[in-house]
Amino acid sequence: MVKRTTATSQAKRILIVDDHAxxxxxxxxxxxxxxxxxxxxxxxxxxxxxxLALNAKPDLAIVDLSLGTMHGLELVRQLHQALPEMPVLVLSMHDEALFAERAVRAGARGYMTKKGAIEGLIPAVRHVLAGKIYASEAVSQQILAGLQRGTAVPEGPIGGLTDREIQVFELVGRGLSTAGIADRLGVSVKTIETYRSNIKTKLNLRDAAALVRYATSWIDRL
Known part of the structure; x- marks a missing residue:
């Protein structure tokens, strides 16, 4: 954890959350x-x-989705519940088509991928601080098209997974064993086995090996 003083008394104070230094x-x-x-x-x-957010009351939080024991979507949800006036901008390596709408439903005011962060982070921050919702043009069009059709944004096969199942699926793709995932998430091995079974059913995967291959290839495409 690093704390910094504000540049001026009027500067907007930002909390950044990412597991990569x-x-x-x-x-x-x-x-x-x-x-x-x-x-x-x-x-x-x-x-x-x-x-930190509860103590410092920042003007904005920038949150990654991959955070170890607590998934970023759960953090967004808890931040929104605890500090509803504080906007949250999600900055993630994950596909917008799969996670942007989920992030907004959890309470985020914006979503952008890390690929465009160098040029786009500051404009996105200002957009969200101004009280607007930020998303790329592609995602905005997908959301609008979905609203017109009365359907959600198309997310592909992974879209049928719950937020927690996606977290388990991601950890499988990163090479963690069932016991390792249970330890990371602070739940029982049996609970993770249930999640894995549900994921295999939803993705129509025959066995554990197929699940690992699918999850690994998904991670490789990020």
């Missing part, structure tokens, strides 16, 4: 170049981020 460094550098923005605190875990 190099990503946090990049965000610090981008935000430091803006005199009306500052980082008040940062965290690499969801649990610590929630405590």
């Amino acid at each position: 190099i990503v946090r460094l990049g965000m610090r550098q981008l935000i430091a170049a803006e005199p009306d923005l500052s980082i008040c605190c940062e965290s690499e875990t969801g649990e610590e981020a929630l405590a």
Whole structure:
């Protein structure tokens, strides 16, 4: 955790949450170049981020989705419940088509991928701080098209998974065993076995090996 003082008394105070130090460094550098923005605190875990937010009351939180024990979507949901006036911008490596709408449903005010962060982070931050919802043009069009059809944004086969199932699926793709996932998420092995079974059923996968192959290939495409 790193705490920083604001650049001016009027600077908007930002909490950044990402489990990669190099990503946090990049965000610090981008935000430091803006005199009306500052980082008040940062965290690499969801649990610590929630405590920091409750204490520091930042003007904005920038949140990654892959945070270890607490998935970013759950952190967004808890931040929105605890501090409904504080906007949250999700900055993630994950596909917008799958996660942008989920993030907004959880309470986020914006979603962008890390691929466009260098050029797009500051405009997205200002957009969200102005009280608007930020999404890429492609995702905005998908959401509007879905509303016109009365359907959700198409998410592909993974879209049928719950948020928790997606978290387990991601960890399978990153090579964690059932016991390793249970330890990471703080639940029982039996619970993870149930999640894995549900995932296989929803994705029409025959066995554990097929699940691992599918999850690994999905991670490789991120």
